[in-house]
Amino acid sequence: MNIELLNQASAFICQEADMLDHGEYAEWLALWEDKGLYIVPINPDETDFANTLNYACDDAKMRNLRVARLGSGESISTSPAPRTIRSVSRFRVLADDGTTVTVRCAQNLREFRKEIHKHYTANLTYTLVRTVDAEGDSFRIQQKVVRLLNASDALQCIGYIP
Amino acid sequence: MTSQTTSKGHTLADLVQHDRVHTSLYTDPAIFEDEMEKVFANTWVWVAHASEIPEAGSYKTGYIGRQPVVTVRDRKQQVHVLLNRCRHRAATVCEGHKGKTNSFVCPYHGWSYSLDGALRGVPSPESYGDLLDKADYPLVKLRVEEYAGMIFATFKDDIEPLVDFLGPAKKWMDLFMKQGGGFPIKVGGEHRFRFPGNWKIQLENTTDAYHFPLVHKSFLSSVDKQTEEMLDFVEGPGFVEDLGNGHSVMVMIPDLVDLEANLDAPIPERFAALAEELRADYPEDQVRRIVRAVGGSGFNLNIFPNIACSMAFFRVLRPVSVTETEIHHAVITMDGGPEAGNRARLRMHEHFQGPMGFGTPDDSEAWERVQKGSNAGTDQWILLNRGLAKEQETADGRRSDVSAETGMRAAYRQWKKLMTA
Numbered sequence: 001m002n003i004e005l006l007n008q009a010s011a012f013i014c015q016e017a018d019m020l021d022h023g024e025y026a027e028w029l030a031l032w033e034d035k036g037l038y039i040v041p042i043n044p045d046e047t048d049f050a051n052t053l054n055y056a057c058d059d060a061k062m063r064n065l066r067v068a069r070l071g072s073g074e075s076i077s078t079s080p081a082p083r084t085i086r087s088v089s090r091f092r093v094l095a096d097d098g099t100t101v102t103v104r105c106a107q108n109l110r111e112f113r114k115e116i117h118k119h120y121t122a123n124l125t126y127t128l129v130r131t132v133d134a135e136g137d138s139f140r141i142q143q144k145v146v147r148l149l150n151a152s153d154a155l156q157c158i159g160y161i162p
Numbered sequence: 163m164t165s166q167t168t169s170k171g172h173t174l175a176d177l178v179q180h181d182r183v184h185t186s187l188y189t190d191p192a193i194f195e196d197e198m199e200k201v202f203a204n205t206w207v208w209v210a211h212a213s214e215i216p217e218a219g220s221y222k223t224g225y226i227g228r229q230p231v232v233t234v235r236d237r238k239q240q241v242h243v244l245l246n247r248c249r250h251r252a253a254t255v256c257e258g259h260k261g262k263t264n265s266f267v268c269p270y271h272g273w274s275y276s277l278d279g280a281l282r283g284v285p286s287p288e289s290y291g292d293l294l295d296k297a298d299y300p301l302v303k304l305r306v307e308e309y310a311g312m313i314f315a316t317f318k319d320d321i322e323p324l325v326d327f328l329g330p331a332k333k334w335m336d337l338f339m340k341q342g343g344g345f346p347i348k349v350g351g352e353h354r355f356r357f358p359g360n361w362k363i364q365l366e367n368t369t370d371a372y373h374f375p376l377v378h379k380s381f382l383s384s385v386d387k388q389t390e391e392m393l394d395f396v397e398g399p400g401f402v403e404d405l406g407n408g409h410s411v412m413v414m415i416p417d418l419v420d421l422e423a424n425l426d427a428p429i430p431e432r433f434a435a436l437a438e439e440l441r442a443d444y445p446e447d448q449v450r451r452i453v454r455a456v457g458g459s460g461f462n463l464n465i466f467p468n469i470a471c472s473m474a475f476f477r478v479l480r481p482v483s484v485t486e487t488e489i490h491h492a493v494i495t496m497d498g499g500p501e502a503g504n505r506a507r508l509r510m511h512e513h514f515q516g517p518m519g520f521g522t523p524d525d526s527e528a529w530e531r532v533q534k535g536s537n538a539g540t541d542q543w544i545l546l547n548r549g550l551a552k553e554q555e556t557a558d559g560r561r562s563d564v565s566a567e568t569g570m571r572a573a574y575r576q577w578k579k580l581m582t583a
Binding site (some may be wrong): 040042050051052053054055056057062065066068069072074075076078079093153154155156157159160 | 396511
């Protein structure tokens with residue numbers, strides 16, 4: 001097992017989770033490849049995201065619009081904004097071709113807004129492109145798929161980025 | 163409700179007036195219980211679109227009111243709507259939302275039924291002697307009729323034919339189905355979500371243009387200028403029309419009532435890239451027809467009590483309890499149509515609809531707040547008099563401006579008729 005790669009990937013994903021929980025959306029947007037896709041499918045076994053209906057299938061433009069909406073104050077479902085705390089764990093490198101790394105992990109997300117405390121559990125699968133930034137070896141997100149445990153059920157509205 | 167008088171001393175008939183309804187319609191559990199019988203078990207209720215059960219053995223489970231049903235296509239292509247309940251000891255015989263099967267087998271004792279509901283097999287029948295004639299115990303079958311691919315069922319054997327119930331709504335259904343762009347319409351998946359509020363709050367919303375610029379401000383900020391102007395319809399030339407039997411249509415964008423008209427009009431900027439992609443495979447007239455269809459219809463057709471043909475999707479509502487409602491927003495695609503066109507439809511649906519859309523969560527928040535606010539006061543009313551001043555009789559019913567509450571008044575008139583019959 002390549003522990004160094006596992007550490008690098010999990011450190012990157014934990015940092016991303018922390019950014020989303022703390023509303024650091026500009027920094028979060030900068031983690032992405034230009035052609036990257038953020039996907040929340042309905043069927044947890046789906047692989048053809050382009051030709052099926054998802055909860056979200058965001059390219060760069062939609063990611064920017066989603067972030068803008070969350071901060072706009074124009075949306076009653078996100079004002080006040082939900083607070084979230086997510087834990088990510090159970091990291092596993094599924095593939096590594098030297099350029100891109102595929103990593104899967106578990107996410108437990110707790111949300112609180114107004115009087116309601118909710119819990120969403122998900123499998124996250126990342127396709128990460130190796131890159132080098134000012135602090136050394138790092139990644140850019142080419143694809144992030146959030147497979148909610150109860151995605152095929154009737155959900156309640158989600159006013160943040162899971 | 164065994165009595166016709168509520169806890170506030172009103173009769174059921176008093177609770178719906180021509181310009182207002184009583185708040186207890188959102189909050190009274192006894193009224194909800196009554197609605198399950200007098201509304202949902204007493205009229206035509208939508209159960210599926212034909213494309214959701216395309217082949218012999220295709221089924222879809224669902225509910226009429228709170229009663230679980232299965233809609234299934236048999237080997238002769240006939241559609242049946244069956245109560246999802248074994249005749250032996252009541253276990254459901256079909257689980258899962260959609261799928262394909264050869265038969266329905268009860269998991270408890272193995273009674274098996276054919277696709278038309280006939281009881282075929284009873285394991286170890288000897289114990290019954292001659293007490294059990296299988297012909298006496300098919301799955302209970304509802305009356306089923308279909309119009310424009312929309313399948314409806316009813317518990318009432320003596321109710322009017324579906325086409326009579328739909329009446330003037332039929333022509334709007336025909337117009338709505340033009341968004342196949344020359345291809346058959348296909349349900350291409352759905353967003354399902356619940357909100358903590360009464361089902362009639364959602365029923366009203368489909369015919370409520372008034373909320374759009376305010377509740378959907380963040381959505382409007384996320385679209386191009388041309389689309390934003392198109393959706394600026396509250397003071398525009400559209401209208402709401404009561405079509406009778408609780409049905410109504412709200413025309414927001416009159417130019418998009420007939421998707422096969424005005425095909426020579428310039429292609430909107432947001433569809434320019436799609437049109438260019440389609441030109442590789444289709445002649446120009448077909449490109450224009452598909453692109454115009456992809457954008458969706460300019461109206462919402464509300465069909466009482468549980469289905470709407472809403473711009474570019476089907477909205478299905480399911481009452482769960484007096485304070486909880488499940489909504490399905492089913493995306494419509496072109497069966498056999500261009501993948502690029504269907505992808506555009508899917509992305510547009512994701513943009514507005516569903517629990518992570520830019521529109522639905524704000525609707526849901528507004529409805530939740532209606533339910534919460536409805537607990538205030540002891541004898542308060544919900545106002546429905548908007549647009550009443552200018553309402554005019556028409557050949558199909560009555561009509562007022564686009565943000566009139568005419569459609570809500572239509573729905574409550576039908577509610578009253580059913581609840582007090």
